[in-house]
Amino acid sequence: MNRIAILVQLITLAAGVAISGECRGDPVAAPPPVSVVVLVAGNVWDGLADAALGPMEILVRDGRIAAMGRTVERPAGCRVVDLSKHTVTPGFIDCHVHVTMRPEDEGAIWALAPADKAVLGVQALRVLLDRGFTTVRDLCDMDFGGYTTVSLQRAVEKGLVAGPRMIVAAHLVSTSGGHGDARPLVAAQTPVAQNNLADGVDEIRRVVRTEVSRGSQWIKFGATGGFASPADDPAQVPYSQAEIDALVSTARDLGIPCTPHAYGDEGIRRSVMAGVRSVEHGSLASLDTLKLLEARGVFLVPTQIAVVRFARLIDDDAFWTAVNEPAHVRAKYRKHATAILESARNLSNCGVKVALGSDFGTFPLAQNNATEFAELVNNGLSIPRALRAGTSVAAELLMQDDIGILAVGKAADIIAMPGDPFDDITVTERVEFVMKGGVITKDFR
Numbered sequence: 001m002n003r004i005a006i007l008v009q010l011i012t013l014a015a016g017v018a019i020s021g022e023c024r025g026d027p028v029a030a031p032p033p034v035s036v037v038v039l040v041a042g043n044v045w046d047g048l049a050d051a052a053l054g055p056m057e058i059l060v061r062d063g064r065i066a067a068m069g070r071t072v073e074r075p076a077g078c079r080v081v082d083l084s085k086h087t088v089t090p091g092f093i094d095c096h097v098h099v100t101m102r103p104e105d106e107g108a109i110w111a112l113a114p115a116d117k118a119v120l121g122v123q124a125l126r127v128l129l130d131r132g133f134t135t136v137r138d139l140c141d142m143d144f145g146g147y148t149t150v151s152l153q154r155a156v157e158k159g160l161v162a163g164p165r166m167i168v169a170a171h172l173v174s175t176s177g178g179h180g181d182a183r184p185l186v187a188a189q190t191p192v193a194q195n196n197l198a199d200g201v202d203e204i205r206r207v208v209r210t211e212v213s214r215g216s217q218w219i220k221f222g223a224t225g226g227f228a229s230p231a232d233d234p235a236q237v238p239y240s241q242a243e244i245d246a247l248v249s250t251a252r253d254l255g256i257p258c259t260p261h262a263y264g265d266e267g268i269r270r271s272v273m274a275g276v277r278s279v280e281h282g283s284l285a286s287l288d289t290l291k292l293l294e295a296r297g298v299f300l301v302p303t304q305i306a307v308v309r310f311a312r313l314i315d316d317d318a319f320w321t322a323v324n325e326p327a328h329v330r331a332k333y334r335k336h337a338t339a340i341l342e343s344a345r346n347l348s349n350c351g352v353k354v355a356l357g358s359d360f361g362t363f364p365l366a367q368n369n370a371t372e373f374a375e376l377v378n379n380g381l382s383i384p385r386a387l388r389a390g391t392s393v394a395a396e397l398l399m400q401d402d403i404g405i406l407a408v409g410k411a412a413d414i415i416a417m418p419g420d421p422f423d424d425i426t427v428t429e430r431v432e433f434v435m436k437g438g439v440i441t442k443d444f445r
């Protein structure tokens with residue numbers, strides 16, 4: 001190398017140091033150079049095993065896990081991160097979030113401008129990443145004129161916004177008057193354009209094709225009523241078998257998987273018979289229906305912190321005052337509380353593939369969605385099954401071969417927590433170190 005080349009390299013290096021040193025967070029600064037990192041972990045869980053594997057070192061190069069073992073090579077210039085007091089696991093995956101939603105004022109949220117919703121999304125994505133969620137599936141934005149969550153997903157992919165990898169179903173395809181019809185909530189306030197309402201086979205096909213053409217990677221649809229929607233009941237089944245068959249087959253022809261919002265047995269069964277990949281909530285499912293899911297290999301995303309807690313605390317007036325839900329919501333929970341609690345316990349009586357989903361966005365931002373791990377365990381799921389629900393099983397549901405497991409060749413989505421989740425599952429709520437794609441985004445030091 002001649003002297004001019006060396007000089008140019010030194011100037012470039014100095015400029016790089018100056019930029020990263022003085023302008024941290026500068027949105028136009030070049031991304032940091034690809035680095036080599038060695039994580040020295042006091043304890044590792046790989047996303048699969050029935051117990052933690054003990055101390056281990058992980059070599060990360062070019063965003064991927066290059067080596068794992070009791071010791072790994074330390075290439076010149078590598079950064080060594082001491083996680084000797086931590087348990088290191090795959091980055092968490094939340095399969096059911098709504099990053100543009102907030103519970104404080106449901107009616108007003110439906111009517112917010114898309115840019116306002118995008119700002120809420122940017123805030124939520126940062127919070128989720130800091131909690132150790134390196135991938136999320138967003139299952140419905142209330143932007144019924146546009147595709148805000150698709151834009152957010154692309155912004156994260158381009159590095160414009162810090163957040164987990166996103167997989168998006170833009171809207172909840174719904175019947176008129178069903179769970180995704182905003183009009184009962186906002187009719188008195190603002191007229192809302194709704195691109196998600198579809199009644200009858202022809203409209204369903206058109207809406208599914210539009211959703212996919214605009215960037216939806218999943219189709220979510222309302223196979224039953226809900227608790228929050230004022231005009232229906234969770235046991236109601238708004239779509240006929242023929243309509244659900246048309247929806248799922250239209251999506252399948254486009255290579256897109258489907259997942260229904262479904263509480264009651266009949267809506268779940270119709271969806272399973274039509275060939276959905278997963279079921280959201282499933283909170284009123286009988287044991288027979290859970291076994292049908294198991295037999296067909298359909299995943300269940302039980303969103304227990306958003307549902308089971310309400311049933312368990314049905315007689316707790318202070319709780320209901322604090323959550324400030326309208327009277328019709330508590331009345332519906334009272335009607336279905338026994339079935340909800342029984343169904344939650346029945347997950348441990350069958351082998352249905354459980355993937356973690358919290359329904360983030362339906363509860364306040366300050367409430368940690370990682371409490372879903374402890375909720376699953378409190379309702380009878382074993383700790384390994386709960387942890388796999390938020391890592392390897394979630395990755396399988398989302399068909400993401402690259403994540404959810406710590407193994408050589410996988411993407412380096414790696415987090416660390418100050419304790420062993422097999423001893424205390426709530427340590428999943430205290431993630432102190434986050435690496436996404438080989439880039440450290442949170443560090444406790």
Ligand SMILES: [Zn+2]
Pocket residue numbers: 096097098139359
């Ligand atoms: Zn939801």
